[in-house]
Amino acid sequence: MNNILVIFKKQIIDTFKNKSILLQVILYPVITLVMEALVRPEGMPAHYYTKMFSAMYVGMTPLISMTSIIAEEKEKNTLRVLLMSNVKPWQYLTGIGAYVWVIFMFGTGVMATAIEPAHIPFYLLIMGLSAIVSIAIGACVGINAKNQMSATSQGSMVMLMLSFLPMLAMFNDGIAKVANFVYTQHVRAMLDEMSFSALKLDGAIIVAVNTILAVALFIAAYRKKGLE
Amino acid sequence: MIQCSGITKSFTDKKVLSGISFDIPDGQIFGLLGPSGAGKTTLIKILTGQLSFDDGSAMILQRNVRHLSGEDRKKIGIMMDQFGVYERLSCYDNLKIYAEIYGVPKERIMETLKLVGLEDSAKKPASSLSKGMLVRLQLARVFMISPDVIFLDEPTTGLDPVTQKQIHRIIMDKKKHGCTIFLTTHNMEEAAKLCDTVALLNEGVIVDRGAPEEICRRFNHQKKIVLHLKTGEDVELPHSKESADKIRELMEKESIETIHSSEPTLETVFLELTGRKLEEED
Ligand SMILES: Nc1ncnc2c1ncn2[C@@H]1O[C@H](COP(=O)(O)OP(=O)(O)O)[C@@H](O)[C@H]1O
Ligand SMILES: [Mg+2]
Numbered sequence: 001m002n003n004i005l006v007i008f009k010k011q012i013i014d015t016f017k018n019k020s021i022l023l024q025v026i027l028y029p030v031i032t033l034v035m036e037a038l039v040r041p042e043g044m045p046a047h048y049y050t051k052m053f054s055a056m057y058v059g060m061t062p063l064i065s066m067t068s069i070i071a072e073e074k075e076k077n078t079l080r081v082l083l084m085s086n087v088k089p090w091q092y093l094t095g096i097g098a099y100v101w102v103i104f105m106f107g108t109g110v111m112a113t114a115i116e117p118a119h120i121p122f123y124l125l126i127m128g129l130s131a132i133v134s135i136a137i138g139a140c141v142g143i144n145a146k147n148q149m150s151a152t153s154q155g156s157m158v159m160l161m162l163s164f165l166p167m168l169a170m171f172n173d174g175i176a177k178v179a180n181f182v183y184t185q186h187v188r189a190m191l192d193e194m195s196f197s198a199l200k201l202d203g204a205i206i207v208a209v210n211t212i213l214a215v216a217l218f219i220a221a222y223r224k225k226g227l228e
Numbered sequence: 229m230i231q232c233s234g235i236t237k238s239f240t241d242k243k244v245l246s247g248i249s250f251d252i253p254d255g256q257i258f259g260l261l262g263p264s265g266a267g268k269t270t271l272i273k274i275l276t277g278q279l280s281f282d283d284g285s286a287m288i289l290q291r292n293v294r295h296l297s298g299e300d301r302k303k304i305g306i307m308m309d310q311f312g313v314y315e316r317l318s319c320y321d322n323l324k325i326y327a328e329i330y331g332v333p334k335e336r337i338m339e340t341l342k343l344v345g346l347e348d349s350a351k352k353p354a355s356s357l358s359k360g361m362l363v364r365l366q367l368a369r370v371f372m373i374s375p376d377v378i379f380l381d382e383p384t385t386g387l388d389p390v391t392q393k394q395i396h397r398i399i400m401d402k403k404k405h406g407c408t409i410f411l412t413t414h415n416m417e418e419a420a421k422l423c424d425t426v427a428l429l430n431e432g433v434i435v436d437r438g439a440p441e442e443i444c445r446r447f448n449h450q451k452k453i454v455l456h457l458k459t460g461e462d463v464e465l466p467h468s469k470e471s472a473d474k475i476r477e478l479m480e481k482e483s484i485e486t487i488h489s490s491e492p493t494l495e496t497v498f499l500e501l502t503g504r505k506l507e508e509e510d
Contacts, residue, residue: 082329
């Protein structure tokens with residue numbers, strides 16, 4: 001527990017020095033709030049931007065933050081020194097994951113100021129749960145990548161797929177069929193309705209399967225490569 | 229106490245270490261001396277349980293290095309040749325992470341920064357430090373946890389002579405506190421000055437070992453008298469009776485500018501044993 005907390009605290013200190021992570025976290029909420037406030041054509045559904053950007057945000061930010069933190073620590077050898085200091089790999093990943101989740105939920109809280117107060121608990125719940133899937137996927141990519149460069153390019157690919165699929169699905173039926181198997185699509189559907197009734201049984205199964213897959217993939221990647 | 233016997237290690241088909249054996253008593257500084265690519269880093273990785281090996285056995289603090297526990301690791305300080313420092317964090321925050329992991333009291337952080345002469349840089353981000361300061365920050369991380377055994381992989385390579393001296397002083401200071409120190413270097417002067425015992429490693433084989441003076445004494449046949457003549461010519465004579473007449477003759481002719489005695493050094497011993505120089509010429 002102590003080690004997890006040490007890793008978490010180290011990341012918090014780093015947040016104020018690492019502009020790229022900070023930017024990742026605040027960019028979407030800020031754009032969302034600005035768009036909601038300024039760009040409102042006639043007949044646009046309520047919270048159009050919040051809903052669209054939230055699905056992208058959850059597919060993108062936790063994943064790429066996780067990936068870039070792990071890849072940097074691998075490349076700079078700081079991770080090796082931690083592991084030699086008897087920090088267990090799971091403690092490290094839990095610390096980093098918890099940190100990414102917390103700052104992501106902070107950004108989500110900012111985004112939530114745009115929606116009706118009654119919907120906020122539901123919104124935070126959906127975002128918080130799906131962020132865990134993204135964090136697990138991000139950890140997979142981080143473990144697999146050889147260095148920061150490949151982590152960024154691999155992470156960006158996965159991330160673009162996850163976050164743009166739901167948006168593209170709105171315009172193209174073929175893409176919508178594929179997107180149906182991806183959790184971010186269902187997150188988007190749920191956010192559309194802002195209620196659990198939007199989550200049909202098949203959707204729930206897909207989100208659950210996505211979670212299990214992400215965790216399984218993560219364990220497989222970890223077993224195969226470890227953290228070195 | 230570090231003991232190893234018959235350590236052998238190959239990477240795919242390349243043998244990197246063969247039959248490495250030695251004992252290091254508690255409280256000694258042991259130097260592993262060898263040119264780049266000799267296998268020094270590989271041996272440190274093996275002794276600290278970071279790398280598996282094919283044959284032989286190694287014990288450290290009475291533990292088999294294949295099964296080091298978390299508690300054992302707390303007694304072992306390791307500084308490898310790559311930096312493992314959080315560049316954006318300050319020196320203080322870098323050490324604080326490890327102080328918390330090892331349960332070291334907070335006061336030790338500043339104490340240790342003082343020991344390595346970084347107290348004025350405590351608040352500076354590690355990215356702003358010079359190479360020598362970065363090495364001292366790494367040494368601070370190792371020393372702060374008060375380990376019983378310390379491994380330092382080329383602690384002074386690439387540093388200027390003044391910084392090297394500072395680091396030697398810090399290492400000697402730690403020895404006074406009873407630490408056992410294992411260091412690698414390809415600088416023979418450093419090895420001769422710091423180490424109680426050295427082992428000369430060439431292509432994965434220990435070609436000689438012992439106290440630096442003792443090794444050199446065994447190669448006393450290398451001793452020479454070097455006469456620099458006024459003509460600019462150098463004359464090398466064996467360190468023996470036969471040279472007396474020749475020296476007298478040259479002296480009487482007043483043709484000698486200077487006389488030197490040339491003794492064997494770890495460098496010349498290594499050259500004789502392996503035909504190789506320790507330090508690659510640039
Ligand atoms: N992971 C590895 N895979 C294959 N060869 C390696 C590996 N690590 C080191 N070597 C080889 O082993 C030899 C010794 O390397 P090393 O221990 O780093 O030497 P030194 O530290 O004395 O410079 C070198 O020839 C190096 O290329
Ligand atoms: Mg080396």
